[in-house]
Amino acid sequence: MSRFLVLTVNGLTQGAIYAAMALALVLIWRATKVINFAQGAMAMFTTYLALFAIDHGAPYWLGFVVALLSGLVLGGIVERVIVRPVESAPPLNVVILTLGLLLFFEAVAPMLFGGQIRSFPPAFSIVGLHLGNSQVAFSPFDAFTLGSVLAVMILLLVLFQRTNLGLRMRASAFNPEVSRLLGIRVGRMLTLGWALASLVGALAGVLIAPTFLLYPTFMDQVLVYGFTGAVLGGLDSAMGAVIGGLLIGFALSYVGGYLGSDLETVGALVILIAVLMVRPRGLFSLQRLREV
Amino acid sequence: MKSRIDGSASGMRGIAIVCLAGLLAACGTSTANNSGTNTASAPGITETSITIGSTQPLTGPAAPGYSEIAPASNAYFVYLNQHGGVFGRKILYEYLDDGYNPTITASQTRKLILETKVFGMFSALGTPTHLAVIDYINSEKVPDVFVSSGCNCWNNVSKYPNTFGFQPDYTIEGKILGQYINQNLSGQKVGYFYQNDEFGLDGVKGLDAQLGASSVSSDRRQNYVPTNTNVGPQIAALQASGAKVVVSFTIPAFTALALLTAAKLGYHPTWVVSNVGSDITTLTGLLKTFSKGAVGGQLLGGMVTDTYLPLVGDSSNAWITLFKGIHDQIIPGLPWDGNVLYGMVQAYTLAQALKAAGRNPTRSSFVKTLEATKLTGGPGLVPFGFASDNHLGYLGVQIAIIAANGTEATNGPVYTSSDSGPITQYSGSASSPPANGIP
């Protein structure tokens, strides 16, 4: 297997992971105009909940459902109870709030579940598929991950572009006051936005944990690269999130493979700056910049 | 001190001189002065307690596993205190979280030395973290014992006279692992998978010394950084290079990741893993969920590693019985694994050192005691290197092999070495713990 092929496949599987997180971030941005820095930590928490169920005898797919449902509930509760009161405050306040939540979740998880590294079962085998007479580093589980990411992307596209609900959510984020005047229950839309984003985040968690291993800070790296991918692709675009995430995955893989793993993040930085200098709102930004 | 009543003047003077000399001797060295009263002989020591401090990664990415070490040491101290402590003094262990961030280590160390005023630093964890404070600690002349890291940087008597290592340094370990490969796996292509810092680089130095640097080509030398869990390209490169033996200087998470990635690629070399990354409890836990299906417990079977302490799973060993008993009683919430054993052995060794230093040690007398006394009779399989010209801890290791069912067994003799010297077989025998587990 040539080095290039190895790195490409590696980039694809890693990129799918970052794309999953990027989707959650884009979802919450489009629905609430907030970047939730605690997205990864919340996903970590729901993954621990799933593992708790599995440890106590639940079959894998029940644990999977536990993760997704708890993500839905957790996101909704966090929005309603904690984020709602700061909705009218300066936007940076919500950023600090989510940072506080990040630290809180990362501290509470080891208190509840222990701080040791745990393994999380994969949905399907992680043994690479056979391509001819060699084994590729692409397993049934990787295919499932990629497939899930694409499915979520399509669902989000449909939700935001084609459904009434999606329109109401976008309106609530874009201009809450006018939306209220138009009869939209803005509060409900925000709660729903957070709940759905947390659901996608929870999905990302169970997809990532098998290959990253589960421990309280395991989503930190994913959050950083997921955010980078979302920004690269354009925060207003679900397709941009996926493509951005994949691009980051490829960039990290090629730079790491050819230039050394300690230059990876520098490579990502250079690519991000290069793209943003040409397209300040990401590759697939929908709005044109207003120029005076 | 009793003076005999004697009539003659010269006798009295003679007695006075003898008494004076005796007094001076007692003030000067306080060695093995087992009788008498406790005094506050040094900062951090009172009549009833000795306070020691440490910086540990209790939170953050390095916390899994390593955050157990300090609570384990503390558990042994609690046990020790329940049984009278050292010379009737309780050992108070104040360990602070530094999140494996050298800047926080610097500030927490200053808190311990300037505010808490500890007697000494104990078990400070991490190479980059401790390098950040080693100059400061030595400039304050604070004892800095049993650093939890295998870097040979702690062995620098002229520059860091108060600092002492604990575990076998990575180069010595690399040499002994390399020797095993030469003796048992010769003729097979060897690859290295190592952490790209002192830990991995020092280990590789030892390996190269035994295997010959030129015999391991650069495509068979792959490294990783702990901040990046994606090791796919490196393992694929090792597979492509044809390495049939991979020596792994990895922390446990990355040992598991390497094994999993190799299984993904259908790559099954013989793994030779540093003791830092081969803790059985941790590894079996990490690989358990993958043992159903095609990826099996066979991942661990045949793994070669090394040890300098009794094996964690060896329930027939009296030390294991002692320490596991303390664990079950005082810290049952933590898993029984290599980290807990490590912490307890460190604590036991400190208790030995404090006992040897006498009833009312000073900071400098404590350091001198450590250099002069051979701390024997402890759980280690090898002796310590502590001497006036050597601050290395355990001097070697014994090879251990892991079976497919997750059990571990030692293999062959115990070896000791130094960074640049030859490997010699150690012929001493293992000790048993004292009756109640107090040195």
Added chain:
Amino acid sequence: MVTANLRLGRLVRPTLNRHLLLALGAAVVLVAISAQIGAYDDYNLTAVAIFAVAAAGLTLLTGLNGQLSLGHGALMAVGAYTASLLLKDHQLPVIVVLLLAVLTTGIVGIVFGYAAARLRGPYLAGATLTLAVALPQLATRYKSIFGGDAGLSVPPSAPPAWLGADFPPERWLAWIALAAAVVTMVLLANLLHSSVGRSFIAVRDNEVAAALAGIDVARTQVLAFVISASCAGLAGALFGYWSGVTAPAGFGLGLSLQLVTAIVIGGLGSLAGAVWGSIVLVFVPTLTSGMASSLNVPSSVANNLPLAIYGAILVIAMLAAPHGIQGALTRLLALARTRWGHSSASGKKGVMDWDDPAPNP
């Protein structure tokens, strides 16, 4: 009496004089305090001063100019590594090291500022976040220059002989850091009251209107970025002296996020807020950090409790005091004025900066 007041007024009303007087007063108080407290407290006071310098620059950039930077930890790293490299083989006076660190980081600020001039909101946040994560990696990559993971050690600055042989080095460093903080505050306060400062605010509030009014938006953005970067560089160099080591792990994303937290908790856009935030940043962790070994709870709880408390404090602070500490203080002051004062309570809502604006006509 009236003439005396008028003369005093004419002396004090010019902004610069007012600020210099305040600075002098603050300096005297701080030196007095630092002489009374112990070495460890001096050490913490130094930390507060260092973070205040970095936070002041950041609050100018984010609060007054509206550019969110999640990468100022990396800029501090630039200052710290500059200092470490300069001190590696030569002995240089502190002031030279600090000025060179400011210069170097300022240059990096120009480069990054221009690259990021067109970015807004979360896109700028993303770019600066990647900077925060990537820059420390250069230190690991070029090990022979930057010392790799273990980093470079920074020799402490010895107190001058005329202070006496027993003068604690921690206090000397506290004086240096406090002097740097006071100077920075004076300079920034003057800047805020100048037309440059007003152009920062104008661009934040309405870019289009500012451009129509003749303000060069891109240049303003870059200028704000450079000034805040220089502050970060100064803080970074001091940080190197303070911790004694400059290692990549000390300048990770966490540091950048801590700076943002400090300016928001303290009060966004306010120099006083930068000081409050720094105090919170330094003292809350030190107060909770000893808990792990002293609590009689399972170690997994004890180890993580300080962090959980810190996170909870951030959440509660945002819920209870949306305009930060300075905002809360200002509100209290305004309340007090309307209750007991003869006030023309100027009805100022929102974030205020250190000096009250001119009274309503």
